[in-house]
Amino acid sequence: MEVCKPLKSDHKLKHRPLTPYRFFRGLVCLTLFLSTAFMLLAYLGPGAVLLRYLSIHYSRKATSFFFGLWLSMWPFLFEKINGTKVVFSGDNVPQKERVLIIVNHRTEVDWMYLWDLAMRKRSLGYIKYILKSSLMKLPVLGWGFHILEFISVDRKWETDETIMHQMLSTFKNPQDPLWLALFPEGTDFTEAKCLKSQEFAAEVGLPVLTNVLLPKTRGFCLCLEALRGSLDAVYDLTIAYKHQCPFFLDNVFGVDPSEVHIHVQRIPVDEIPTSNAEGAAWLTDRFKLKDQLLSDFKSQGHFHGEGEEEELCTQKWLVNFAVIIGLTTIFSYLTIGSRVCKIYVGLACLYLAYITHYKIRPNPLVSSVCGKGKKDE
Template structure:
């Protein structure tokens, strides 16, 4: 979602911004590598042999400290203004997050919210399998227990449910983020999505793609007994949606709006069909 504004346009990519962005990425990449080498194996493998709870706790500490560098880059170095609205988010909740997916960097701005609630090291994502193969970052995704999917339910269901079954301990903090659209929004994808919805007699959506309901329903089914709430998050960008490169160099966005709607788990239906209908109704 783009936020209309009469304020300044997207910043120009100057040589200084380019140099600063490259330097920041090099710092982030090198520190990620150091944490992976010196702490990742120990916390995610050695400690886990004795306690899954303390393995996750120690992993969250080290990797949460590293992830905090990203909001620092966005808000302090690039001077991106992050505006929160909607319901108050209590601390120490176990939650399932659903969010719109306007661009490739949406998931990074959830870190800004998690940081403010002390849950930065505990946020996990359902993401496409190809991202798990990225150098350095892919290994980090695995250590942080992100759930990888092929986006084909017949392939993903068993592995996804198995992974979800390990997240049920209420003593382990959890923010599990799902992007029901399955991919980032473009006008072309929106047209195809609307055509499919029309053919199937489903709601015609204009600001998001038709959500894939099975993954969200599975998450809710497996974790319902250990969740406090579902956060329905809408992310909007001032002037235009940024790319990863825009984000790193401070070209865009100049302002991000994050609207949170907190929903009690017991207010959401239990059957898969009803959950699917509920998700459709809550798509903007």
Template sequence: MEACQTLNSDTGSGLKHYPLTPLRLVRGLACLLVYLSTAFMFLVYFSPVFAVFLRLFSVHYSRKASSFLFGLWLALWPFLFEKINRTKVIFSGETVPERERVLVIANHRTEVDWMYLWDLALRKGCLGCIKYVLKSSLMKLPVFGWGFHVFEFISVERRWEVDETIMRKMLSTFTNPLDPLWLAVFPEGTDFTEQKCIKSQLFAAENGLPELNNVLLPKTRGFYACVEILRGSLDAVYDVTIAYKNRCPTFTDNVFGVEPSEVHVHVRRIPLKDIPASESECNTWLLDAFQLKDQLLSDFIAQGHFPNQGTEGDLSTLGCLVNCTAVIAITSIFTYLSFFSSLWFKVYIVLSCAYLACATAFNFRPSPLVEYVTRKKSS
């Protein structure tokens, strides 16, 4: 059994590890405060209008409006990574089209991999429609858990006998090809560590499966459920492989701009017709895809880059500044209304918070009135 490899490539020159200076600490805390306050104000003011009232008449237009607003706020993060922290995000592989409906599968090196999918989605005009399959404990996060619920992320317990019903029910609501969708799945089910890699290799050896060094064996049932249910409405699957220079970053590294110096994102586009329909063949396809990821990451360790770099350009600094200014301006208006205007705005905030807390806790989303009337007539 081969040893698991630590994915720290040092072959490139000029790599930077920024020390956590007082300036970086203050700047990071200021950014975090801005992001938390903007998230809170956007959720409590917009959710009752677009995720409740509008949804009573049209799920499609509710999702379109929510995706637009979510995209405005979410674009603050690539701005932080690429413009404020000066992290180089280098894309390679294939250049994918804009505004496709896709299933995204990615390796899971660290707790922040999912954040760097935003950099690709922003470039493709699909930032606001990205959704994740995530562990249910994240739904308990203050404020952000409300957002995960409003934007219809799929929470799982990572036990298929519990998760299957939940996943299939949620996936069945995403089949309208007119709804914007980037559904992101991490088939490994957890982030990569050497200990988990050794356990994965032992399981592979006992079951006649390939022993992987840079990724864990993928869990196939969730992926197959996504492909099976969404096959008729998706354009493609994006197979994304993520690697970091120096070391894998944590959330606080991202906030304070300490790491990473470079993020490398390799993209492979697979049309749905090229993915087998039968479960056994689909599972084999996913395992083959992770063997390819494993080789890509081994090559990255040796060479310091993925093949065919430079498939995406830099973000527009002006565009990032305009978006950031708009989000902060909207938040400032809402903050003024909350503290210095009519009492009714305070009542609105309290009721909105109460709804978001209850809806998240009980996994409730309103159904369109047309569906409700139809059900009543049929019963």
């Protein structure tokens, strides 16, 4: 059995030094992101939830619009401010598809770089994640995850199966755009986890992988079973980093990564087997291919078939940024200057914390109001 090795260069240094300027710039960016997220959630979050009583479809349109505006700040931070080079290869996927995305999990920030692709495909506001339930307990961010209908799991199939099935059943409306992201490995990659995965694979006769962990197949099969009739394709994304794998604060302060390489393969959903056993074997084969892709990346420094994706539009970002900052400024002024608004913000925070803790997502009171009641539910 081959011993796994980390997918990074031998040197231990960061790609860029953490200078006082980068540190100050990172603090400013982090403050902006958190303050804007809090104000948007406090003032708009309860309304988005209550709108579900009339129409889930239009509630999703509203949340995806504002989520996309806010989220657009992150790809711009990565590519324009930090100077990270994002290199795409493989298939040039079309815009506005409903898709399930499977991704390898190199580090804690892989999910953030999906935004760079989603933004270019006009799908930034529609991205949803299957994530561990502990993240729902984060203040402010956990509220956002709940409103955006991220699927939280405990990594215990006995409980996760019911939760996932219930949530996935609400995503079947083809009129609701969807990018549902799944990390089948279930955790980020480390040498210790890789060794355990290799030992298990050798015992049960599955492929022994070096650069990825053996995927957990039941969540993937359930997603396909529940959504197959409304999906256009599965996007198989493989992410690799030049030099060190970054962590969250590396992104904030702009010290790493220097390059992010994303290999995209689009598989029409009709080409994926329908039975769970064959679907599980298909996913395992995809991760075997990922393992080879990452081995080639280690030796060559890039994925094959690099293509051209459009550059992020600075003017469009400035408009988005101006809207977010404008709304945050107005909401902050109202909160500081009005006792009524202070009370509202306090009640809104309690409400958001309550519905997040108890996983409350209203359904339309009268299906005929929205004209799509059965589809929404």
